[in-house]
Amino acid sequence: MFAIDPLLESVDGSAVLIVLLKVVVAFAALMIAVMAMVWFERKVVARMQNRLGPNVAGPFGILQTLADGVKLFFKEDLLPREADRPVFRLAPYLSLVPAFLVFVVVPLGGDFSNDRHGVVSWFGKETLVQVADPHIGILFVLAMSSMAVYGVMLAGWSSGSKYPLLGSVRAAAQMISYEAALGLSLLAVLLNSGSLSTNEIVSGQSGWNWNLWATGVVPFIVFFIAATAELNRPPFDLVEAEQELVGGFHTEYSSLRFALFFLAEFMNTITMSAVIVTLFLGGPNGPSFGPGWLQAILPTVWFLAKLLVFLFVFVWLRGTLPRLRYDQLMDLGWKLLIPLALGWFLLLAAFKIGQDEGWNRAVVGVVGTVVILLGALLISMAVGTARARRAAVEVEA
Amino acid sequence: MIASLFAAQACAPSECFAVPANIAFGICALLMIGAAIKVVTETNIVHAALYLVVVLAGVGVNYLILQAEFLAVTQFLVYIGAIIVLFLFGIMLTRAPMGRSDDLDNAKLRPAGIGAAVMLLVVLGGALLSSFGETHLVFSTANSTTALSDAVFNQYLIPFEVVSVMLLAALIGAIVLARRD
Amino acid sequence: MLLNQFLLLAAILFSIGVYGVIVRRNGVLVLMSIELILNAVNINLVAFGANSGIAGQVFALFVIAVAAAEVGVGLAIVLLIYRNRRSVDIDQLDELKG
Numbered sequence: 001m002f003a004i005d006p007l008l009e010s011v012d013g014s015a016v017l018i019v020l021l022k023v024v025v026a027f028a029a030l031m032i033a034v035m036a037m038v039w040f041e042r043k044v045v046a047r048m049q050n051r052l053g054p055n056v057a058g059p060f061g062i063l064q065t066l067a068d069g070v071k072l073f074f075k076e077d078l079l080p081r082e083a084d085r086p087v088f089r090l091a092p093y094l095s096l097v098p099a100f101l102v103f104v105v106v107p108l109g110g111d112f113s114n115d116r117h118g119v120v121s122w123f124g125k126e127t128l129v130q131v132a133d134p135h136i137g138i139l140f141v142l143a144m145s146s147m148a149v150y151g152v153m154l155a156g157w158s159s160g161s162k163y164p165l166l167g168s169v170r171a172a173a174q175m176i177s178y179e180a181a182l183g184l185s186l187l188a189v190l191l192n193s194g195s196l197s198t199n200e201i202v203s204g205q206s207g208w209n210w211n212l213w214a215t216g217v218v219p220f221i222v223f224f225i226a227a228t229a230e231l232n233r234p235p236f237d238l239v240e241a242e243q244e245l246v247g248g249f250h251t252e253y254s255s256l257r258f259a260l261f262f263l264a265e266f267m268n269t270i271t272m273s274a275v276i277v278t279l280f281l282g283g284p285n286g287p288s289f290g291p292g293w294l295q296a297i298l299p300t301v302w303f304l305a306k307l308l309v310f311l312f313v314f315v316w317l318r319g320t321l322p323r324l325r326y327d328q329l330m331d332l333g334w335k336l337l338i339p340l341a342l343g344w345f346l347l348l349a350a351f352k353i354g355q356d357e358g359w360n361r362a363v364v365g366v367v368g369t370v371v372i373l374l375g376a377l378l379i380s381m382a383v384g385t386a387r388a389r390r391a392a393v394e395v396e397a
Numbered sequence: 398m399i400a401s402l403f404a405a406q407a408c409a410p411s412e413c414f415a416v417p418a419n420i421a422f423g424i425c426a427l428l429m430i431g432a433a434i435k436v437v438t439e440t441n442i443v444h445a446a447l448y449l450v451v452v453l454a455g456v457g458v459n460y461l462i463l464q465a466e467f468l469a470v471t472q473f474l475v476y477i478g479a480i481i482v483l484f485l486f487g488i489m490l491t492r493a494p495m496g497r498s499d500d501l502d503n504a505k506l507r508p509a510g511i512g513a514a515v516m517l518l519v520v521l522g523g524a525l526l527s528s529f530g531e532t533h534l535v536f537s538t539a540n541s542t543t544a545l546s547d548a549v550f551n552q553y554l555i556p557f558e559v560v561s562v563m564l565l566a567a568l569i570g571a572i573v574l575a576r577r578d
Numbered sequence: 579m580l581l582n583q584f585l586l587l588a589a590i591l592f593s594i595g596v597y598g599v600i601v602r603r604n605g606v607l608v609l610m611s612i613e614l615i616l617n618a619v620n621i622n623l624v625a626f627g628a629n630s631g632i633a634g635q636v637f638a639l640f641v642i643a644v645a646a647a648e649v650g651v652g653l654a655i656v657l658l659i660y661r662n663r664r665s666v667d668i669d670q671l672d673e674l675k676g
Contacts, residue, residue: 087447135542139470146478150450153485157443169489172482179478196542419579426587433591433614437598442607449610452591456617459584463628465635468620468642475642480613480649487606487653491660501604503669510600514593521589525582532581534628541635548632549639556636560643567647574654577661 018122022131030103034266035065041315048319069259077255082160091158092253092260095151098144099267104131105140105198106274109284109300112206118199118284128199129300137198138190141275142183145230148268149175155261156249167248170238170326177333178229181222184341188219188348189279202283212280215348220280222341227272229333232265233314235321236329273310281306343372418462429455440497446484453477467542584625592618605656605666609649616645
């Protein structure tokens with residue numbers, strides 16, 4: 001009905017079992033990855049701050065996450081008296097489930113070179129190394145990331161306390177604003193790939209033809225910044241700014257429910273990194289060599305390696321950059337990222353049309369840039385005039 | 398049970414999913430009707446918005462059953478991801494009462510509302526049953542997203558442009574209305 | 579599947595939405611009821627379109643876009659009303675009554 005996985009050309013028992021297997025493996029892999037990520041972040045941040053970080057539980061402290069989980073599990077589950085109980089209970093799941101679902105459309109392996117589209121053969125059945133490949137794959141990612149607002153927003157509202165409410169209103173405004181920049185920078189990728197399916201997008205990037213440079217680096221940078229804001233990670237973590245808001249939207253949460261928010265946050269970081277790798281860095285594409293078994297797992301290894309780079313960068317940002325102020329955050333999103341992504345998209349579209357019509361690339365580039373800059377100048381002049389007039393009115397009054 | 402799964406004969410998706418699709422539709426329809434009734438009767442405004450999310454998600458599932466994947470994902474992205482969040486935002490800006498509020502309904506109009514709704518339902522239902530009583534849906538397995546984009550950017554290009562201009566006008570209008578000056 | 583399944587569901591949602599528009603006093607809740615009506619129409623469009631080409635889906639897409647615009651402007655108006663009167667009760671907005 002909505003998959004073009006070759007597995008579902010004809011459905012029988014073994015096909016159903018393979019699908020179930022894929023679901024279970026993806027679930028388990030994500031859970032383990034989250035645990036590792038929590039440890040990784042704490043360890044790396046500790047090293048950046050000249051500390052040791054977790055080093056007691058297990059070798060290099062790797063079991064620290066497990067220990068924390070057990071601790072949270074045994075803590076008292078508090079329900080604030082003013083809380084809206086059903087919504088308060090529901091909110092953590094609303095933030096966890098979308099985080100899981102995004103992972104479903106990410107291709108985790110498979111050979112994409114020579115038009116093979118990542119099809120692998122398992123148990124005599126042809127299938128893809130991703131749980132599902134809907135035609136609208138990448139929109140599904142956007143839809144799920146917009147769904148993540150609910151967890152944050154409802155958690156803050158239902159706590160019946162003012163700091164969480166402030167945190168959640170901030171979060172909602174921030175996530176909606178940056179979703180626009182996220183979508184607009186994504187458009188550049190879609191223009192280049194000509195498909196919404198994640199599988200097709202990765203296939204189009206085989207042979208080092210990565211979207212990172214095929215779209216010019218700008219959409220990647222915009223997407224990365226918008227994704228960081230979407231994840232509420234530092235330097236965009238105003239949602240849970242400890243110094244101003246106690247702990248933000250999850251101030252009133254404790255025990256397992258807090259653990260769910262915590263998990264969702266790290267899971268979102270991982271899935272968003274996976275989406276960036278899929279969109280801009282060719283997903284599992286990479287050089288292939290060696291004996292058959294090595295060739296079979298190499299794509300997954302490349303994928304994980306690229307993923308790790310982004311996870312490190314996210315931690316690095318946290319260790320390095322100070323938090324933005326709220327108005328700076330909004331200015332960055334609305335006045336810089338969105339116009340930049342939009343202008344770049346128009347330029348790429350002009351190049352695309354120029355290619356189809358056989359126009360000179362240099363002329364198209366110069367004319368397009370001039371037109372876009374002229375438009376930007378006119379808009380900024382209009383805004384400036386309006387501001388000056390308002391200031392004049394205020395002076396008179 | 399697993400053995401019976403294996404014994405099941407291979408079939409094409411269009412036949413295989415007929416029964417599951419009907420079951421999904423049934424569950425989804427019941428949930429949607431229940432949630433829709435809660436939307437118009439609930440005394441807590443945020444809860445009403447959340448029930449509306451259930452209805453809208455159900456509509457999205459209906460689109461999936463009707464093989465309109467692009468619409469389904471748009472439903473989730475635009476309706477649930479943006480419009481309802483906007484509603485919640487509006488509610489929180491105009492006070493977000495935690496408990497129940499009693500001034501949401503116009504009790505005098507309730508009989509009129511029920512009468513109008515029931516009459517409308519009877520007329521619509523009768524008309525639908527007599528006109529489309531036995532019409533079955535025929536599904537194609539073609540990629541409806543491609544077909545949709547082809548239609549939007551060929552045949553319906555001008556309506557599309559008009560809609561985009563209207564969105565821009567609404568955007569400017571909303572800013573002008575809501576700005577504090 | 580029968581076409582009527584979807585059409586009847588849409589009819590029920592539509593009626594519930596009409597009830598909401600008549601009975602609700604809070605501006606935001608009236609807008610929500612209008613959303614119910616619009617979605618009922620959308621189900622109809624897509625269900626009819628399933629048998630006869632893509633036009634139904636195209637118009638459902640337009641309806642979604644129009645709904646987004648409507649909610650944006652509608653909420654701005656509700657916010658303005660709230661700012662001026664400290665209430666969003668639309669039954670009190672009767673200055674124009676003769």
